[in-house]
Amino acid sequence: MIDGVLPEIVSRRALRALSDREIPNEVLVRLAQAATLAPSCYNSQPWRFVFVTSRELRRRVHDATIGGNYWAERAPCYVVAATDLELDCRLDLERDYALFDTGLAVQNLLLQATREGVIAHPIAGFDEAALKRALEIPERYIAIAVVVLGYPGDENGHLSAAHRRAEKAPRERHAVSEVAWFNRWGGTEGE
Numbered sequence: 001m002i003d004g005v006l007p008e009i010v011s012r013r014a015l016r017a018l019s020d021r022e023i024p025n026e027v028l029v030r031l032a033q034a035a036t037l038a039p040s041c042y043n044s045q046p047w048r049f050v051f052v053t054s055r056e057l058r059r060r061v062h063d064a065t066i067g068g069n070y071w072a073e074r075a076p077c078y079v080v081a082a083t084d085l086e087l088d089c090r091l092d093l094e095r096d097y098a099l100f101d102t103g104l105a106v107q108n109l110l111l112q113a114t115r116e117g118v119i120a121h122p123i124a125g126f127d128e129a130a131l132k133r134a135l136e137i138p139e140r141y142i143a144i145a146v147v148v149l150g151y152p153g154d155e156n157g158h159l160s161a162a163h164r165r166a167e168k169a170p171r172e173r174h175a176v177s178e179v180a181w182f183n184r185w186g187g188t189e190g191e
């Protein structure tokens with residue numbers, strides 16, 4: 001089913017068994033470069049990223065996450081992705097592209113991290129107001145995701161039983177035919 005799909009797309013996983021080993025700055029800079037090469041509406045480039053490496057600020061970011069993200073505590077770096085709807089195309093009534101384009105940039109970052117051997121796990125489970133306060137992110141920005149970064153680590157004694165199982169579980173996805181069609185909504189290949 002996945003023959004021919006780019007290897008980083010296939011091997012990227014939102015894993016949780018992280019080591020606290022520091023990630024070299026040059027790797028972090030490449031992740032930022034990869035992110036900023038994403039396409040965006042009218043080349044608006046609405047994404048903003050804060051790479052959080054300082055011990056004190058990492059603690060504050062982790063304090064802003066919800067309990068289920070306990071595993072992220074040992075991460076040597078968090079990347080906060082933020083945007084402002086006014087920085088990108090706002091078409092018709094509902095077609096705001098800032099979040100869409102920021103997501104494209106985050107996916108570039110995830111794939112580059114995969115290539116670098118770094119786990120990059122996006123999370124939405126955090127208190128956005130607390131996160132913005134901790135990092136002095138201006139009020140008008142939406143802190144849409146935090147990417148938890150770390151080299152693979154030992155899962156024993158660190159992860160819950162459910163999370164240990166999830167590390168090895170196969171990917172769960174809708175069948176392609178349930179979500180991607182040919183020529184009309186619901187149309188099948190060769191129709």
Ligand SMILES: Cc1cc2nc3c(=O)[nH]c(=O)nc-3n(C[C@H](O)[C@H](O)[C@H](O)COP(=O)(O)O)c2cc1C
Pocket residue numbers: 012013014015068069121122123124125126145171
């Ligand atoms: C926007 C977004 C928010 C997510 N939030 C969390 C989260 O708060 N905690 C968590 O453990 N995983 C979180 N995930 C990871 C997903 O659960 C994971 O990507 C999904 O189960 C698919 O697994 P895979 O990435 O390994 O293919 C999030 C992923 C995305 C894209």
